[in-house]
Amino acid sequence: MTRSWTRRGEWIETDLPKKAAGPKGTPEIGAVSSPVLGSPDESIADDKLGSDETKSTAENANAAPSAAASFLPSAEALAAAAIGVPVKLARRLLHAGEVQIRGNRARLRLRPDEPLGFEPVWTEDGLEALYEDDFCLVVRKPAGMPVHPDGGAARPTLANLVAAHYQMNGEACAVHHVHRLDEYTSGPVLYAKGEFARLALDAQMRGKNIGRVYLALAEGQVPRNLRVIDAPIGRDRHHNSRRRVSPGGQEALTRVELVRTLRAGRASLVRLTLETGRTHQIRVHMAHAGYPLIGDTLYGGSADLLQRQALHGESLGFEHPFTGENIEVADPLPTDFQSLLDRLR
Structure with missing residues (x-):
C-alpha cells in the first residue's frame, strides 16, 4: 500500500486507512497503558496487522466507554495500519508519545534527536546526494573511500561525510548505512534516517528486497550463456582479506548479463544483479568463472589498465519505508570507469 504524508514541523501526518478509521469526532488517542512488548530489533515482518492480538478491541485501554468503542479498532491497530509497522512497535511508539491518532489522521514524530555516531568531516569534493527525503538518503560513494572507519589510518569515510551533511542541514539523526560497498567500488549507498x-529498510535488506545492479569490466570474453553464478562463498584460510568459493560457505547468487564484448574479446562489459550480499561477491564469482575484473589484483585481475577493480553500482532500488513507493536511484559511471570503457571500445 502506498501512502502520502504532510510535514508539520517535527510531525508527519497521514490519513488512516479507510477501513480502520473511527467515526468522525474520535478523540485523540495518546499513550496506551498496556506494557511495551516490542523492541527496536524486531523485524517488521515478525508481526502482522490482523493477528489475534489486533482483532481484539477490548485491549484498547484508551477507548472511551461508549457505544462506538465496541467496534473501534485498538489504538495499536490504528497506528500500525496508518504507519505500516507491526502492532508491537506501534504500541511502543504510542507509549513513548511518538505516534498520535487524531480522528482520521495519524501523526508520527519524525524522529527524536540522536547523536550522529561519527565525527562530521567536510572535504573539498563534498557529498553528492542522489536521493533524499525525511526518511532516507542515497549518496554517491567514490572509489577509494570506505563506507565507515575500520580502525586503521585516520581518513575521511563516507560515514563522516554523511554526518557532516546531516549537521549542515540541521538533522540530528544517527548515521546508519543499510548496505555497504567495497572501498574501491563506486556507486550509491542507502542510509536510513x-x-x-x-x-x-533493514528488514528489506534481510528479506533481499533491496535491488542492487552493477556494471563491471571483466577480463576476457564473457559468454552470453553465462547468466547465473550460484556458488557459496566463504573465507580464504590462507588470506585474511580474500573470500573464495567454498562448499561450506554461505549461499551466494549473482545474475550476469553480457552488455558488450570489447577489444575483440579481450574484455567484456557486464551487468550484474545481486540476489545475496556476500563480501566481495561479484569479484569472487567473476574470478571463479574465469573472468576476473579489470584492476582487481586481489582476485587475479591486472592493474595495467585501471588501479582499482572496475566495478560500479549502476542503480539501487528499494521500497520507501513510509509511503511504500518503489524508489529507483541511478548513478552514472565515474570518470575513470567511463574513460577506460571508451578506450576499450
Missing part, C-alpha cells in the same frame, strides 16, 4: 526507517 531515524529508528522507524532503520527498522523498515
Whole structure:
C-alpha cells in the first residue's frame, strides 16, 4: 500500500486507512497503558496487522466507554495500519508519545534527536546526494573511500561525510548505512534516517528486497550463456582479506548479463544483479568463472589498465519505508570507469 504524508514541523501526518478509521469526532488517542512488548530489533515482518492480538478491541485501554468503542479498532491497530509497522512497535511508539491518532489522521514524530555516531568531516569534493527525503538518503560513494572507519589510518569515510551533511542541514539523526560497498567500488549507498526507517529498510535488506545492479569490466570474453553464478562463498584460510568459493560457505547468487564484448574479446562489459550480499561477491564469482575484473589484483585481475577493480553500482532500488513507493536511484559511471570503457571500445 502506498501512502502520502504532510510535514508539520517535527510531525508527519497521514490519513488512516479507510477501513480502520473511527467515526468522525474520535478523540485523540495518546499513550496506551498496556506494557511495551516490542523492541527496536524486531523485524517488521515478525508481526502482522490482523493477528489475534489486533482483532481484539477490548485491549484498547484508551477507548472511551461508549457505544462506538465496541467496534473501534485498538489504538495499536490504528497506528500500525496508518504507519505500516507491526502492532508491537506501534504500541511502543504510542507509549513513548511518538505516534498520535487524531480522528482520521495519524501523526508520527519524525524522529527524536540522536547523536550522529561519527565525527562530521567536510572535504573539498563534498557529498553528492542522489536521493533524499525525511526518511532516507542515497549518496554517491567514490572509489577509494570506505563506507565507515575500520580502525586503521585516520581518513575521511563516507560515514563522516554523511554526518557532516546531516549537521549542515540541521538533522540530528544517527548515521546508519543499510548496505555497504567495497572501498574501491563506486556507486550509491542507502542510509536510513531515524529508528522507524532503520527498522523498515533493514528488514528489506534481510528479506533481499533491496535491488542492487552493477556494471563491471571483466577480463576476457564473457559468454552470453553465462547468466547465473550460484556458488557459496566463504573465507580464504590462507588470506585474511580474500573470500573464495567454498562448499561450506554461505549461499551466494549473482545474475550476469553480457552488455558488450570489447577489444575483440579481450574484455567484456557486464551487468550484474545481486540476489545475496556476500563480501566481495561479484569479484569472487567473476574470478571463479574465469573472468576476473579489470584492476582487481586481489582476485587475479591486472592493474595495467585501471588501479582499482572496475566495478560500479549502476542503480539501487528499494521500497520507501513510509509511503511504500518503489524508489529507483541511478548513478552514472565515474570518470575513470567511463574513460577506460571508451578506450576499450
